[in-house]
Amino acid sequence: MIEPGTPAPDFRLRDQDGRKVTLESLRGRTAVLVFYPLDFSPVCTDQLNVYQEVLGELQARGADLYGVSVDSAYSHKAFQERLGVTIPLLADFHPKGEVARRFGVYEEDRGVSARALVMIGPDGVVKWSYRSSSPLEIPGANLIFDALDAERAAA
Amino acid sequence: MTGDLRSAPIPGPGADDHVRGRPDAPLVIEYGDYECPYCARTDALLAPLPIRRVFRHFPVVSKHPRARVLACAAEAAGMQGAYWEYHDSLYGDQGRLDDPHLWDRVAALGLEVGRFDADRRSEAVADRVERDFRSGLRGGVVTTPTLFVGGRAFPGVPGAALLGSLAG
Numbered sequence: 001m002i003e004p005g006t007p008a009p010d011f012r013l014r015d016q017d018g019r020k021v022t023l024e025s026l027r028g029r030t031a032v033l034v035f036y037p038l039d040f041s042p043v044c045t046d047q048l049n050v051y052q053e054v055l056g057e058l059q060a061r062g063a064d065l066y067g068v069s070v071d072s073a074y075s076h077k078a079f080q081e082r083l084g085v086t087i088p089l090l091a092d093f094h095p096k097g098e099v100a101r102r103f104g105v106y107e108e109d110r111g112v113s114a115r116a117l118v119m120i121g122p123d124g125v126v127k128w129s130y131r132s133s134s135p136l137e138i139p140g141a142n143l144i145f146d147a148l149d150a151e152r153a154a155a
Numbered sequence: 156m157t158g159d160l161r162s163a164p165i166p167g168p169g170a171d172d173h174v175r176g177r178p179d180a181p182l183v184i185e186y187g188d189y190e191c192p193y194c195a196r197t198d199a200l201l202a203p204l205p206i207r208r209v210f211r212h213f214p215v216v217s218k219h220p221r222a223r224v225l226a227c228a229a230e231a232a233g234m235q236g237a238y239w240e241y242h243d244s245l246y247g248d249q250g251r252l253d254d255p256h257l258w259d260r261v262a263a264l265g266l267e268v269g270r271f272d273a274d275r276r277s278e279a280v281a282d283r284v285e286r287d288f289r290s291g292l293r294g295g296v297v298t299t300p301t302l303f304v305g306g307r308a309f310p311g312v313p314g315a316a317l318l319g320s321l322a323g
Contacts, residue, residue, distance in 0.1 A: 046298040049218040054160060054292065084217045138310075140295030145160040 001104040001116060001131050008120045009102035013068070013090040016076035021066065021090055023124060030063040030127070030151075031120045032144055034087075035105050037112040037135050039071040039079035047115075047138045052085040054141045061148050063119075066090050070097050070112055105131060115139070119147050127151045158289070165294040165303050168209050171283075173238050176207035181321060184209040184303040186291040189226060190219035193312050195246040197300045200313060204321050210242065211287040213299050221252050224275075226284045228257050231275035235266045 002008070012022040036047065051058075051065055058065060067089040071079070076089035092099045092113070100106035100113035107114050115132040117139055128147035130139055165184060168174055183206050187194040201208060212229075214222030225245060232241035244260045245252070251259075261271045274280055291301070295308065302309045302317070309317055 046215070046218070049215045050292070050297050052217040053215060053288075057160060084220075138297040140162075140292065140297050142160060142162040142293050142295050146162050149161055 001114075001129055002102075002118060002126050004126050004128055006126045008118075008124055008126050009099075011099045011102065013092060013099060014073050015066075015088040015090055016073055016080050018073055019088075021088065023120075026064075026120060027124055028122050030061075030122055030148070032058070032063055032065050033090075033103070033118045033120065034065060034067045035100055035103070035113040035116040035118070036067060036069050037110075037115060038069055039075045039089075040082070048083055048085050048087055051141055051144075052083075052087060054145075055087065058144065058148075061145075062122075063144070063148055068092050068099065068113065070100070103129075117144065117147075119144070119151070121151065160289065160292055162295065163290075163293040164306075165308075166290055172209050172211070173233065173242070174207065174209050175239055177205065178207060180205050180207040181304070181323075182207045182209070183321065184211065186211050186213035186287070186296045186299060186301045186303075188212070188214050188219055188222045188299045189229065189242075189245045190214075190222045190249065190252065191299045192249060194300045195249055197302070197312050198242075198246040200318060201321075204318070205323050206321050211291060212284045213288055213291045213296055213301070214284065215299065223284060225252060225257075226287075227275045227280045228271075230280045230283050231271045231277075232261060232264065232266060234274050234280075235270065237264050237266055240264050 008023055010023050012020060015021055048067055065087045067087055070092050072093045073091040076091055080089055097106045103118055105114045105116040115135050117130045118126060119128040121127045130143060212226040214226050216223050229241045232238055258268050261268050298310045302313060
């Protein structure tokens with residue numbers, strides 16, 4: 001998967017409401033891409049729900065969260081409503097998984113992204129990345145706060 | 156409440172934790188949510204075991220809108236000495252969780268309803284619940300229930316292996 005210190009690969013995706021989100025549009029703030037396998041699978045549900053609870057505190061530290069999976073924008077819209085979260089969900093739908101592939105987290109054999117977190121700094125450079133050892137292992141919100149703190153200390 | 160949410164080990168039992176069971180029994184620390192059906196199931200599975208239990212609040216409101224309200228209600232009952240009785244009452248019937256039901260439960264336990272209602276909306280109770288939640292976040296809790304046994308996290312309803320090891 002993509003390593004810290006690497007410029008993030010360019011991408012342009014649509015969120016659940018059809019809004020365009022690109023690498024360029026993320027500039028100036030820290031962005032955490034939350035790659036997950038699929039909408040509506042039970043473990044993802046808890047992951048995004050827990051992140052939602054700390055979203056305000058992440059944003060106060062200058063970081064925005066974006067979920068990314070191979071599902072379509074329409075699926076994302078339904079999933080977001082079902083979860084009751086406001087975290088934007090980006091559709092890595094066509095070509096399928098292309099952005100996950102560019103970040104080195106696509107699982108070709110399964111046809112979905114691995115569960116992974118990638119933190120992109122305001123300058124467009126990857127500051128931190130984490131890949132779960134299995135789709136069942138959900139990274140805690142604490143790891144995002146650790147990464148933000150380490151980045152601030154390094155800056 | 157804001158502050159540090161970086162990784163930190165789950166704290167051991169503290170003076171103001173809710174603890175039940177024999178002091179010399181194996182310790183299980185649970186992070187749970189009163190609106191979560193898996194937590195109710197877990198509560199029923201743990202109840203007969205010879206263990207010492209700590210319960211901490213992990214209300215994920217985006218998933219369970221009443222979770223924080225219920226955690227605060229249990230804390231308010233606790234201020235009248237009936238924390239575990241209220242805990243058992245909530246898990247015993249998750250179909251009745253609206254405010255009038257919360258008052259009925261308090262009255263059934265012989266507690267003062269007016270005092271309960273003031274306490275459950277108090278800052279002290281909100282802070283108490285939030286402290287539990289944040290200690291869970293810092294320990295990497297991402298789902299309810301999550302049990303901690305011997306420093307190891309067991310997310311989800313406990314399976315046969317864990318229950319067997321706790322059965323002594």
